Structures are given as structure tokens and as C-alpha cells.
Amino acid sequence: MQFNNIRIVQEISDCADRYEKALADNDVATLDDFFWNGPEVVRYGVGENLYGGEEIAAFRRARQGGSPPRAVLRRHITSMGDDTAVVSLEFRREGSQRTGRQMQTWVRVNGQWKIIAAHVSLMAQQSEAVAPALS
Template sequence: MTPNIPEVVEEIREKFERYEAALVSKDVDVLDDTFWNSPHTRRLAIHENGYGFDEIHAHRVARPPGPGIKLERLRLDILTLGRDFAVVNLIFKMRGRGDLPARQTQTWVRFPDLGWKVVSAHVSVTEATPAY
């Protein structure tokens, strides 16, 4: 399994940026399209524990539009393994937390009939400033 095939990394980067823009604009259609529509999908975040696509969607609909929690990106890492699996990790400054960073992880799978979908996502805060 070949890591970080350049064109696959670029595909994931584009999908990730599309998702990030949709968070800010509250484009629920794009947000929903990003995630695998399955009861097995997970999104564990600061103000949400979404077990399954339906719970994740319900949170998205209820969330107010606006700039969201991200103030500044500190580090973005994309790891692809082969052509059908990827993990994205983002460390960012979160609004209202000073210099304490937060983190975001997404696990992406390319489905033959659906294309790239997030199957698991996690957002959390830190209590100390780690090296990044």
C-alpha cells in the first residue's frame, strides 16, 4: 500500500477544504454529502456526539451559521494509504481559548459507488500546548 500518492492527497485536500467552507456557510447539503450515510458513521466533537448519520445530520441542522470555532490553522497533515483510505489531522486555534490548540481528525474511505466519504471524525481541545 503506497502512502501519499500525490493525486490522492490532492483529492482529499480538495474534499477537506470543501467541507471546511461548508462548515462556515452552514451548507448542510455539502456537510451531509461529505459523510457516509450510515448508522456506523461517527462524529465526536466538542458539542456533539453523533452516532450514525441521522444524529450527525440533526446536529448540523440545529447548529447556527457563522464562523464556527476555528480561529487559525496551525498544522494540517494528510496521510493517504493507497487510493481508497485517508486520514486528515488538523491542529487549530479555537475561538475563546487563547493559545491552547484544538484538534480535528477525519477518516476518509473511497467507496466504489459513492466516492470519498468521512466514516469517522473527532474534534477535541487540549489542556496544554503540545509541539506541532
């Protein structure tokens, strides 16, 4: 298996750029299209656990005002073979000092890149090496 084929990394980088634009624009239809529409897809959000394309789409439609505006601080892409990649990024929401994290697993299905798993979280105020986060 080849890691980080430059062509695949560029394809996923383009997808990730389009995803960020759709997120910023609250373009729900485009966001829905990025996700695999089946029971296999999972999205863990800051405040919700969503299983299946229908739950993810319903969440986006119910979300008041869309995702809070954010700046991407760092993005790391790893491709594995020609049909799988992971996008890991750190972000900061406007008006917040907390660092957010997002991971997405992308797979190529029928020639299209789709997100099959996603996780969004906000970091604790201190490292668990100092003290466990209990709340």
C-alpha cells in the first residue's frame, strides 16, 4: 500500500477546501453530498452522535445558523492507497480561544470522494497529563 500519493493528497485537499467553503456558507446540500448517504456513516459532533446519512442530514437542517465561523489552524492529510484518506485539522471558532479538532475519513466510492466517518471536538482546557478532564 502506498501512503501519501501526491495526486490523491491533492484530490483530498481540494475536497477539504470545498468542504470548508460549504461549511462557512452553510451550504447544506453540498455538505450532505460530501457524506456517504448510508447507514455505515458516523459523525460525532461536539454535542451529538449521529449514525447514518439520514441523521447527519437532519442535524444539518435543524442546526440554527449553521456551523459557527472558524479559522483552520492546521491541516494534515494522509492517503492510504488510491481510495482512502484521512483529513485531520485543528480550528478555532470566532470569539473562542479553545482549539477544535476534526477528523474525517474519506473513501472513493463509484469515482466520488465521500466522508464515511467524522469526529469534531473541542480540546479540554489542560492536558490530561496534568489532570483528567472529568467534565
